[in-house]
Amino acid sequence: MRHLNHHLLSLLGLRPADPPPVRAWAVKGARWSEQLTETELHAVGAICPHRPYRRGEHVFRQGDAAAYLYVLIEGHVKLSTPSWLGSERVMHVCGPDDFFGENFLTQAESCAADALVVSERALICPISREQFMTVVREVPSAALAFAAALAHRNAELETKLGVMSQPVQARLAHVMIELAQRLGTPTENGTYQLQVELRHDELASLAGTNRVSATHALSLWRKRQLVKGTRGHYQVNVIGLQQLVEELELEAFK
Structure with missing residues (x-):
């Protein structure tokens, strides 16, 4: 009903006030297990057993109780929220x-987004507060690796803030x-x-732009052999x- 009301308001040219931005919590690219x-x-796995998921299955939904830290062992998971028009905002x-x-680390009471498995299968390890404390006691090196991952996330956020002020093509390229x-x-080269x-x-949402702009940029990149393929099977040069981003940054300073 909420999405229907928002859609009717948009048709009338009346946009409701935007809610405060939702920031789903995630730590990406930290390679902590290495x-x-x-x-x-194996010791961490014994304390926190993983469970399998299939494509299209939700790990959790927006509003669910925030009881676990989830570690993705295998597969891909998309975090997203519905927009005021009923579409999807991928974060x-x-x-x-x-x-x-x-x-328990973020002190949130509920999940801020939907977590949906977008690969054929996924293995995910949910960790409760009690399990995490057991890991800290019995596998202290894992706790240190996790702390390093959090530091990596802070650096990533600073980089992302700088990127979001760049032109659309540069943001999408990043x-x-x-x-x-x-x-x-x-692969090669x-x-x-x-x-x-x-x-x-979805790519547009990640870059903070709209679908039309993202489609236009991808079309230009295909002509320059920067991107090949389509949804689900991209070849990315x-x-x-990276050279394109440098070109765009130089143009911005002219």
Whole structure:
């Protein structure tokens, strides 16, 4: 009903006041498990067993109680919220070794977004406060690795704040580069194979722009061989996109 009311208001040219921005909690690209030995990883797994998910299954929904910290072992999870028009605002796409979900560390009472599995399968380890304290006692190196991951997140947020002031093409290029390097597979000549099903409107949401602008940019990039393929099967020329960002930054200073 809320989405219907908002849609009717939009048709009348009356936009409701925007709610405060929702910021779903996630730590991406920290590679924390690489800092642990196989023995330590098995010890963490024994304390916090993982569970399997399938494509289209929700890990949690917006408004659910924030009781767990989720560690993604395998697969991809999309964090999103509905917009005032009833569409979707994508905030994060998480991959292996990423943390997500409001939890006992964030002092949130409820989940700020929907967490949806967008890969064929996923393995996810939910960690309660009690389990986390057990990990701290029994596998202290895991706690140190987690602290390092939080520091990585703070640095990532500072970088993202700077990117959001750049032109649309630069913002979208940063999104594609980050997704390719974090979730893709390197092939050759600076190209990555990115197999994550993201529509143009979802990529646009990650870059803070609209679908029309994202589609236009991707069309231009295809002509320059910077991006090939389509939804779910992208070939991303990371070196080429990095050069494009430099070109756009130079133009901005002219």
